[in-house]
Structures are given as structure tokens and as C-alpha cells.
Amino acid sequence: xxxxxxxxxxxxxxxxxxxxxxxxxxxxxxxxxxxxxxxxxxxxxxxxxxxxxxxxxxxxxxxxxxxxxxxxxxxxxxxxxxxxxxxxxxxxxxxxxxxxxxxxxxxxxxxxxxxxxxxxxxxxxxxxxxxxxxxxxxxxxxxxxxxxxxxxxxxxxxxxxxxxxxxxxxxxxxxxxxxxxxxxxxxxxxxxxxxxxxxxxxxxxxxxxxxxxxxxxxxxxxxxxxxxxxxxxxxxxxxxxxxxxxxxxxxxxxxxxxxxxxxxxxxxxxxxxxxxxxxxxxxxxxxxxxxxxxxxxxxxxxxxxxxxxxxxxxxxxxxxxxxxxxxxxxxxxxxxxxxxxxxxxxxxxxxxxxxxxxxxxxxxxxxxxxxxxxxxxxxxxxxxxxxxxxxxxxxxxxxxxxxxxx
Ligand code: FAD
Numbered sequence: 453x454x455x456x457x458x459x460x461x462x463x464x465x466x467x468x469x470x471x472x473x474x475x476x477x478x479x480x481x482x483x484x485x486x487x488x489x490x491x492x493x494x495x496x497x498x499x500x501x502x503x504x505x506x507x508x509x510x511x512x513x514x515x516x517x518x519x520x521x522x523x524x525x526x527x528x529x530x531x532x533x534x535x536x537x538x539x540x541x542x543x544x545x546x547x548x549x550x551x552x553x554x555x556x557x558x559x560x561x562x563x564x565x566x567x568x569x570x571x572x573x574x575x576x577x578x579x580x581x582x583x584x585x586x587x588x589x590x591x592x593x594x595x596x597x598x599x600x601x602x603x604x605x606x607x608x609x610x611x612x613x614x615x616x617x618x619x620x621x622x623x624x625x626x627x628x629x630x631x632x633x634x635x636x637x638x639x640x641x642x643x644x645x646x647x648x649x650x651x652x653x654x655x656x657x658x659x660x661x662x663x664x665x666x667x668x669x670x671x672x673x674x675x676x677x678x679x680x681x682x683x684x685x686x687x688x689x690x691x692x693x694x695x696x697x698x699x700x701x702x703x704x705x706x707x708x709x710x711x712x713x714x715x716x717x718x719x720x721x722x723x724x725x726x727x728x729x730x731x732x733x734x735x736x737x738x739x740x741x742x743x744x745x746x747x748x749x750x751x752x753x754x755x756x757x758x759x760x761x762x763x764x765x766x767x768x769x770x771x772x773x774x775x776x777x778x779x780x781x782x783x784x785x786x787x788x789x790x791x792x793x794x795x796x797x798x799x800x801x802x803x804x805x806x807x808x809x810x811x812x813x814x815x816x817x818x819x820x821x822x823x824x825x826x827x828x829x830x831x832x833x834x835x836x837x838x839x840x841x842x843x844x845x846x847x848x849x850x851x852x853x854x855x856x857x858x
Contacts, residue, residue, distance in 0.1 A: 466616060468492050469783050471604045472623040473592060473632055475504055475585060477566065478751030478768040479625030480573035484526055485776025487581035491783050494617060495585040496592055496606055498626075501574060508655055508728060510566040511680050512537075512665075512762035514853045517769045518562050524773070529572045534564035535679065540665040540851070542834055544819070548715040549838060550664075553848035561852065565680050566765060592631040594622060598745035620746065620783070623775060625768075627752040637744055645806075647734035647758060647813055650693040652700055653686070658724025660685045661713075665762075667816060668713040669834065671827075674816040675712035677721070678762070684727070688759075690817060697729040705729070734758040734813075736806055741795040742771070748794060750775050755802045761812045763805040766853060771798045800858040808850040 470486055472479045475497035486493045497504065513530070521527035538554020538561075554560045577583040588609035595603045603618045624632025636642075651674075660679035668675035673690035680686050689708050691700070706723050713721060737756050742749045751768030774797055778790025818830025836843040849855055 467618045468494050469619060470494075470621045470623060470779060471496065471617050471619045472625055473604070474624075474626030474630055474751075474753070475499075475570070475574060475587075476625060476627055476751060476768065477510075477569060477573065477765050478753075478772045479623065480570065480577055481521070481524075481526065481769060481772035482623050482625060482750065482776045482779070483577045483583050483585075484573060484581060485524055485772070486779060487577060487583045488524065489776075489780030489784055491780055493583065493623075495577070495583065496589045496604065497585065497587050498589055498592070498630075500587050504567075505571045505574065506567050507570070508565065508567060508680075508686075510759070510762065510765035511563050511678055511686065512766075513562040513564055513569070513769075514766045515559050515562070516853060517766050520769060520773045524776075526573060526576060530562065530564045530569065533568070534562040536560045537563055537664050537679075539663075540667065541662060542667050542669065542837070543713055543715045543718075544669040544831065544834055546714070546716050548666075548718045549834075551837060551844070551847075553851055556845060556848045557852060557854060559848075559852045559854055563679055565684075569765075592626075594624075594631060594635040594747065597622065597635065597747045598637075600746070602746040621779060622747045623779075624747050624749045624753045625751050625772070628756055630753055632747060632749055632753045633739075635747065636739065640744065641740045642737055643740070644737040645735060645810070647736075647817070648693065649734050649817060650691045650695050651732045651734055651759070652689040652691045652695065652697065652705070653728065653730050653732050653759075654688065654705060654726055655680070655728035656685045656687055656724045657683065657727055658685050658722050659683060661719070661721040666713055669816060669819040669830070670712040671820055672708070672712055673820040675709055676816075677709075677713060685724075690820060691731060693731075693733040695731045697731055700729060702726050732758065734760070736809065738799070738802060738806060740799065742798055743791075743795045748775055748779075748791070750798075754798070755806070757805055757809050758813070760816060761805070761809045761851065763809060763853070767798075767802055767805055770801055774798055797858075801853070804850075804855065804858060805853070811850075 470493040472495045590607040592606045666677035676688035678686045750771035781787040
């Protein structure tokens with residue numbers, strides 16, 4: 453694929469090189485890279501700034517992603533404040549089994565809540581690098597994506613007027629339910645995988661009960677524990693898909709967590725008020741290719757991976773680095789290689805992480821499936837991590853996302 457030369461000279465008010473849909477980790481990272489590269493852009497976001505700075509979601513950031521943010525001047529607060537984790541623990545057979553992936557690889561994870569990262573990114577983009585951003589926009593529509601002159605229209609929340617912005621490129625970073633996914637042409641191939649299970653995602657106002665991630669494999673269902681901050685912990689409980697969070701009063705939640713994460717050699721969990729309860733119907737999807745004419749998808753708009761292996765935000769950042777760098781190279785130097793190879797480069801890591809999430813899902817959910825054969829093979833996979841150095845090294849590499857090449 454090649455693109456005609458970018459137009460020269462400063463853009464008119466209603467014309468910009470790039471319009472970015474969505475102020476999540478993907479969109480804000482692309483915006484920051486463009487601003488640092490001297491490329492004008494506009495970020496359109498349907499929610500308010502306060503809302504996106506508080507929306508709780510991810511927390512695990514892989515080392516290469518932190519390095520990528522650092523190289524672009526976006527990781528100052530993260531590296532100063534985030535915790536580092538180099539171990540996880542599997543709880544099965546009534547005991548805790550520590551898995552020291554840091555010791556095996558010399559690598560670690562960073563734990564930094566997504567709202568903190570989004571707060572850093574929006575501040576850097578809007579307040580430091582002077583990037584334009586419109587919050588609370590409504591009814592976003594994409595036009596003429598297959599032409600060389602696409603545009604985006606939206607309703608301004610203050611005036612109620614429709615606005616049209618012409619551009620060279622649209623960065624579709626607006627997540628799983630945004631306008632980009634709605635604008636995909638019939639030629640888009642969407643592969644979807646449904647796990648057939650739900651996870652009750654919980655945020656507890658309670659200190660972490662362990663210094664690492666806990667994966668609890670229990671015949672009643674999976675339970676997970678992930679630190680978010682010294683006073684807040686994320687927990688997950690496997691439940692039927694479509695379950696009603698109201699059927700999970702706090703006492704039932706804590707009883708299930710204590711039961712499924714119980715280990716004779718570990719203290720019970722520290723309980724606290726539950727700040728969030730929502731049921732996620734676990735599924736994955738991948739949109740291929742990730743480019744349609746002048747629309748470049750990034751992050752959850754292009755691929756969703758259920759939070760089993762904590763990979764979604766990392767993939768969003770990988771896309772954003774490649775897209776931001778590719779757009780700057782093209783719009784400032786006329787080099788199209790990055791944009792030409794964008795979809796293929798992203799999809800290699802995307803499919804690898806999809807496969808790992810499926811593999812880890814089998815480990816997490818096999819014990820509660822009700823099928824003794826699946827329970828047996830699940831246990832065999834788990835034990836292999838502690839008896840086979842080759843299996844342990846392969847797990848560590850995938851969990852950290854450190855393969856030499858994608
Ligand atoms: P988003 O963060 O969804 O951002 C998209 C933005 O677009 C949003 O701000 C949205 O309001 C906006 N928007 C929507 N529609 C429009 C529109 N029409 N026009 C303009 N803007 C629009 N990932 C990890 O890597 N590690 C983890 O530990 C982890 N834990 C998770 C836990 C939970 C409970 C969940 C739900 C997810 C988790 N993830 C995790 C996944 C991670 O949160 C997502 O993959 C990540 O947010 C994707 O970033 P994004 O920028 O692509 O999309």
C-alpha cells in the first residue's frame with residue numbers, strides 16, 4: 453500500500469493531518485507521539501476528562517511497553533511510582549505454588565493502574581504538548597475512508613452543532629464499542645472466540661493480600677487477585693456468563709474468594725468494601741486487517757483479549773507506538789514503510805497474545821469445568837510449570853511478552 457504525498461503547509465481550522473478517535477491508552481499515546489513529532493491532530497472522546505481519568509481497568513504493564521513509553525517521554529510518573537512484580541502464584545491442591553518468572557528471565561512486570569496512566573497521558577498531551585482534545589462529543593461518524601480525503605463529523609456538546617473535520621488519516625482508537633468498529637467495511641474479517649464463561653470483576657478497598665498475582669484454580673471456579681495500589685486490589689471470580697452482579701452481595705463475594713484462593717500455607721485474604729462489581733462475558737476478537745483505506749485501527753478497536761493474561765492494554769500500547777511512529781515518519785518525511793507494514797506488524801503480537809490467553813484460560817478454568825478429564829490435563833499442565841524448566845521458561849516468556857521477535 454502507498455499513500456500520496458502529504459499536503460504541505462499548516463492545516464486550515466477544519467483540516468488536520470490526523471483525527472484520533474478515543475482518549476484511552478492507545479489514542480492518547482498516538483496523540484503524544486504525533487505532538488512530539490510536530491504533527492497536528494485532534495482527539496475526540498465521548499466521555500469527560502474526569503471520567504476517563506477514573507475509569508478502573510488494567511494494571512499490569514509489560515517491561516517492553518514501559519520502555520516504549522519511556523523512549524517517548526511518557527513514563528516519568530510510572531517508573532517513579534509503579535510497583536515491580538517478578539513472581540506470580542498458582543493456588544491449587546490447597547497450597548500456594550510460587551512461580552519466580554523474574555528469577556528465570558531477569559525481567560519483571562510493572563503494576564500501574566490504567567487511570568493513573570491515562571491521567572499522565574492526557575496531561576502530557578493536552579497540558580504539556582498543547583494537543584487539541586474535545587471531550588463529551590456525540591454521534592461521531594466517519595466519512596470517505598477509502599478516498600484520499602477522509603473526514604470525521606461529530607456533535608459538539610456545548611453548542612449542539614455538527615462539526616466536520618477533514619483529515620489525511622483517522623486513528624480508530626475508540627475501543628470495543630466505538631464508531632470505528634461501526635464503520636468497518638464488509639471486507640473486514642472479524643474472528644471471535646467466546647469462552648462461554650463470565651468473570652465477576654471486582655475492585656476492593658483493601659490492601660493486596662499477597663505481593664504478587666494469584667491464580668486460584670478451584671473446582672467451584674477460578675478466582676484471581678491482582679494488586680492495584682497499596683489500598684486497592686482487583687479480584688476476579690468466575691461466574692456464569694450474563695450473571696447479575698446484584699446476585700453477588702459482598703458477603704457472598706468474600707466467601708467465594710476466601711474459598712477459591714484458600715491455601716493451607718497462606719493467611720486468609722484481607723477483606724474490604726467492594727468499589728466495583730461488573731460481569732464480563734469473556735470473549736476475544738481480532739479484526740483483520742487493521743487498516744481500511746485511511747482508517748488505522750489500534751487497541752481494543754482492533755482486537756479484544758479477555759483480561760485473563762492482562763494483555764489488552766499492552767497490545768494497545770504496542771499498536772500506538774507503531775502507528776504514532778508510522779504517521780510521524782510519513783507526514784513529516786514522506787516515509788511510508790511504517791504505515792505500509794502497520795497491520796502485519798501489530799497482528800503478529802496480537803495473535804501470539806490471543807493464543808497465550810486461550811492457553812492460560814484452560815489452566816484457569818479447566819478444574820471447574822465438571823469434566824474429570826479436563827481437570828486432569830489442567831493439573832498436568834500446571835504441575836509441568838514446576839517440574840520442567842523448558843515449560844517454565846516458555847510460560848515466563850509468554851507471560852512477560854519477551855519473545856525475541858514477533
Ligand atoms: P479504551 O481504553 O477502551 O479507550 C477507548 C476510548 O474511546 C474510551 O475512552 C472511550 O470512552 C472512547 N470512545 C468510545 N466510543 C467513542 C467514539 N465513538 N468516539 C470517540 N471516542 C469514543 N489490559 C492489560 O494489559 N492489563 C490488565 O491488567 C488489564 N486488566 C483489565 C481489567 C478489566 C476489568 C478490563 C475490562 C480490561 C482490562 N485490560 C487489561 C484491558 C485494557 O483495559 C484495554 O485493553 C485497554 O483499555 C485498551 O485501550 P484502548 O485505548 O484501545 O481502548
